[in-house]
Amino acid sequence: MSAVVRVDDVAVTTLVQVLKAxxxxxxxxxxxRLMSGDSCNCELTEQLALAPNLLSHHLRILRQAGLIxxxxxxxxxxxxxxxxxxxxxxxxxxxxNTLLDPARIQPRPDLCGPEGQTTL
Amino acid sequence: MSAVVRVDDVAVTTLVQVLKAxxxxxxxxxxxRLMSGDSCNCELTEQLALAPNLLSHHLRILRQAGLIxxxxxxxxxxxxxxxxxxxxxxxxxxxxNTLLDPARIQPRPDLCGPEGQTTL
DNA sequence: GTCATATTTCAATAATCATTGAAATAGTTT
DNA sequence: AAACTATTTCAATGATTATTGAAATATGAC
Numbered sequence: 544m545s546a547v548v549r550v551d552d553v554a555v556t557t558l559v560q561v562l563k564a565x566x567x568x569x570x571x572x573x574x575x576r577l578m579s580g581d582s583c584n585c586e587l588t589e590q591l592a593l594a595p596n597l598l599s600h601h602l603r604i605l606r607q608a609g610l611i612x613x614x615x616x617x618x619x620x621x622x623x624x625x626x627x628x629x630x631x632x633x634x635x636x637x638x639x640n641t642l643l644d645p646a647r648i649q650p651r652p653d654l655c656g657p658e659g660q661t662t663l
Numbered sequence: 664m665s666a667v668v669r670v671d672d673v674a675v676t677t678l679v680q681v682l683k684a685x686x687x688x689x690x691x692x693x694x695x696r697l698m699s700g701d702s703c704n705c706e707l708t709e710q711l712a713l714a715p716n717l718l719s720h721h722l723r724i725l726r727q728a729g730l731i732x733x734x735x736x737x738x739x740x741x742x743x744x745x746x747x748x749x750x751x752x753x754x755x756x757x758x759x760n761t762l763l764d765p766a767r768i769q770p771r772p773d774l775c776g777p778e779g780q781t782t783l
Numbered sequence: 784g785t786c787a788t789a790t791t792t793c794a795a796t797a798a799t800c801a802t803t804g805a806a807a808t809a810g811t812t813t
Numbered sequence: 814a815a816a817c818t819a820t821t822t823c824a825a826t827g828a829t830t831a832t833t834g835a836a837a838t839a840t841g842a843c
Binding site: 563565585629632635640643645650658 | 678679682683686687688700702737738741742744746747749753756765774776778781
């Protein structure tokens with residue numbers, strides 16, 4: 544029992560998309576900022592010293608990965624607030640926890656090379 | 664107290680390198696295979712249906728990110744076994760756990776747009 | 784030494800992606 | 814309506830990177 548857990552079960556494609564979204568210095572900083580609370584494009588533009596259109600590009604990638612969400616200001620619809628998608632983030636956290644779980648590391652006595660034949 | 668934790672503290676560059684290393688379908692599968700025990704190039708070539716030199720390329724990136732290690736067969740040095748670097752993986756797991764920790768998500772009443780002015 | 788094996792490195796191509804500046808969209812104000 | 818504002822989309826460029834085939838390295842067998 545306790546079949547070997549493979550990441551294929553957790554959908555490689557989805558996980559790769561999330562990892563790719565975070566595997567960029569600018570996006571990692573954007574995401575980390577959003578963990579400290581919602582923010583709009585203009586605010587991030589100031590804090591991170593990036594062009595608004597570049598911000599918009601990175602925000603879209605984070606959104607397509609499901610990491611963040613967008614909503615318009617209730618009083619002035621020109622502002623768009625970005626926020627961390629808590630449920631998705633928790634889900635991805637669990638997936639990465641499984642992927643990197645040291646308990647999953649298996650011993651390997653039957654190596655394919657000559658060394659693996661010694662105990663046979 | 665409880666200063667806002669930023670990922671800058673955990674070295675953005677290192678984390679990006681690790682995320683980049685895993686943000687590829689082939690490398691994610693390679694890493695997941697190695698979680699099931701050490702393996703050599705030839706074995707991965709079969710299992711993943713990739714060219715040996717391509718495997719070698721991806722294995723190097725995983726190694727440069729600190730995720731895996733390499734050692735030669737004790738009896739026949741032509742074989743090279745790759746294995747997950749347990750201490751590094753645990754460390755990266757902790758870092759990602761912090762990055763994606765839902766408890767870090769902060770409320771944001773003072774939004775930069777008009778909506779944030781309502782309660783003032 | 785030569786030959787065979789496991790793997791890596793090199794060089795080139797193809798694809799992906801970050802960045803930039805200009806134009807377009809959506810919303811507000813007057 | 815026009816003028817203004819926040820943001821996005823578009824098109825183009827430059828940089829990175831995955832992939833491929835050929836050559837090189839390293840080790841062991843003869």
